[in-house]
Structure formats: C-alpha cells, structure tokens
Amino acid sequence: MQAAPTPELLSDADSPPTDDAFQRLSALTPGAERDALRDEIICAWLPMAHRLAARFRSRGESMDDLRQVAAMGLVKAVDRYDLSRGKAFETYAVPTVTGEIKRHFRDHTWDVHVPRRVQDLRNRVRTARRDLALRLGGRAPTCAEIAAEAGLAEEDVLLGLEALESYSALSLDAEPAGVDGGAPLANRLGACDHALDVAVDREAVKPELRRLPERERTILYLRYFRDMTQVSIAERLGISQMHVSRLISQSCERVRAGAMEGAV
Incomplete structure (x- = not known):
C-alpha cells in the first residue's frame, strides 16, 4: 500500500x-x-x-x-x-x-479469501521482489534472495508468492495465458468418472461372489454379463423361470449384505 x-x-x-x-x-x-x-x-x-x-x-x-x-x-x-x-x-x-x-x-477486494497474515506477507514479498529486480538489472530474484531482503523465512516467501496470484480469480471462460485460440480453462477441468465407482463396487463384491454356489454364480453371470433373460437361463439350466428369479434375488441380497459388512 x-x-x-x-x-x-x-x-x-x-x-x-x-x-x-x-x-x-x-x-x-x-x-x-x-x-x-x-x-x-x-x-x-x-x-x-x-x-x-x-x-x-x-x-x-x-x-x-x-x-x-x-x-x-x-x-x-x-x-x-x-x-x-x-x-x-x-x-x-x-x-x-x-x-x-x-x-x-x-x-x-480479494476474489479469494486470504488471511490477514498472508496478505501482509504478500505485501512484504511484493515490495522486496520489486526492489531486488531494480537492483539486479531486471533479473528475477530467487526465493532465498527475497527472504533475505524481506527478513522472512523461505516458507513465508513461498506463501506470499502464492498469495500474489490470489488477489484476482481467473474466469473459467478465459483462455490459458500465452495461447491464442486455445480451449477455455473450463474445458480442461476433470470430471467425475463413474467408471471408477463401478471398479470399486466390482472389487467389493468379488469375495462374496466366490462364496456363492456354482449354479448361483452361473445364473448371475448369464443374467448380468451375457444379458440373457430369466426364461433363457431357466431353459438352459432346466429349471423354472420362477426359480431363476428367486435365486437371483437371494444371491444379490447375499452379495450386497456381505459387501456392506466388509465395508464396515
């Protein structure tokens, strides 16, 4: 100031x-x-x-x-x-x-909330860096040089340098600096990958699937991985469609309960 x-x-x-x-x-x-x-x-x-x-x-x-x-x-x-x-x-x-x-x-006037102490560090670092740049002929001073000039620890200098970028927030619609016609920052942000949740769920149910009898494992495989209907599964295994439906419900409930117990 x-x-x-x-x-x-x-x-x-x-x-x-x-x-x-x-x-x-x-x-x-x-x-x-x-x-x-x-x-x-x-x-x-x-x-x-x-x-x-x-x-x-x-x-x-x-x-x-x-x-x-x-x-x-x-x-x-x-x-x-x-x-x-x-x-x-x-x-x-x-x-x-x-x-x-x-x-x-x-x-x-800060776009990002910064504690008072960090604001003070920012001002001291900014002043020291400006004075050093004048004396060094335009060369960017190092963190150690700024710390010696401002009488601060290097950790505080790094915190002050970070705060220099916190006064104004960059719009997500802005293009990256130095790139003409580049995609806005919003297009570069990561999104939630639901496949990760599926992978976690699959690993959670594997132990419970192994504990099921072979017939129940086969029925679940045919229903959910081969996308066969209950009627087709019943015909293949030589049992009734009602029996297939009951085994699917019981097996799913058993696997779910076991996975929930394992998560706790």
Whole structure:
C-alpha cells in the first residue's frame, strides 16, 4: 500500500477552516442543530476525502466506490475527533481516511479469501521482489534472495508468492495465458468418472461372489454379463423361470449384505 499522505500535501481547498465549527459541535447536545452542523463539517472536508481516494484509483476499484469508502472514513474522523487534544483536524483525518481505504482493499477486494497474515506477507514479498529486480538489472530474484531482503523465512516467501496470484480469480471462460485460440480453462477441468465407482463396487463384491454356489454364480453371470433373460437361463439350466428369479434375488441380497459388512 502507498504511504499515508501527510497534511502538508493537501491543498488549501482541502483544508477548510472548521475549528470554530468543531468547537460549537462539541458544545451541542444531540439534536437537529448538531446534526446539521456535523453535516456541514463533513461536506466542507469532502474534497479532501476525494483527493485521498484518487491516489488509489489505479488499484482496480471504481472511483465511485473509493470515494464512498473515503467518505465513510471522513465521517468516522469527524465523529471521533477531539479538539481538546490540540491537533489540527486534518492531522487526524488524513490517516483515518487513508486507513479506511486500505482496509477496504484488504477486506473486500480479494476474489479469494486470504488471511490477514498472508496478505501482509504478500505485501512484504511484493515490495522486496520489486526492489531486488531494480537492483539486479531486471533479473528475477530467487526465493532465498527475497527472504533475505524481506527478513522472512523461505516458507513465508513461498506463501506470499502464492498469495500474489490470489488477489484476482481467473474466469473459467478465459483462455490459458500465452495461447491464442486455445480451449477455455473450463474445458480442461476433470470430471467425475463413474467408471471408477463401478471398479470399486466390482472389487467389493468379488469375495462374496466366490462364496456363492456354482449354479448361483452361473445364473448371475448369464443374467448380468451375457444379458440373457430369466426364461433363457431357466431353459438352459432346466429349471423354472420362477426359480431363476428367486435365486437371483437371494444371491444379490447375499452379495450386497456381505459387501456392506466388509465395508464396515
């Protein structure tokens, strides 16, 4: 983040004379008159808040959003300012508004939720890498060099580098970087292969199938692997179709119960 601008960098238009207004505001009790004076002070200092917001305009957020956040910070500064401490309002308001904008970037502009500690690591790694690149003539610094520059462990540097890619999420409709006319990322994602579940189920029932009598195994094979009808199986084995149906039901139930017991 950029350093907080100092009051000296503000123009005269951004620093309206409101000491008397703050004196009167502190003496008023809550009510319509106090609310009107408070609104007057906020409006007087609003150009200052907008000027501070403009310094963050290249960060990817719209100016309307930045101005709204800066205005919220200004309201907090007006409500919390204590004239009796002897400091000028702008000395208190500038870091308050700037801090509100920085918190907005920290808490609301990341596409991927990243813990505060990791965000801080990201900023330190980014700054160290930028400074090293300038000194190294454009060569990309190594992880060890960044760690020494930032005063971090290499594990923290790796975490910060990973967080550098987490600020913005890449659309699944986007094409891979460096590939013209390539398939979007969504087409490269894996899908659930139901054949894997079938393979697992087959392995689970094999021990139970081996325990069945030979006739029952033959009936299940003919029915489910040769796709024969119960009538055809009955004719082949010389038994009734009703008997075949009953044996299939009993065998399937036995195999299922055994597989479930084995899974537990």
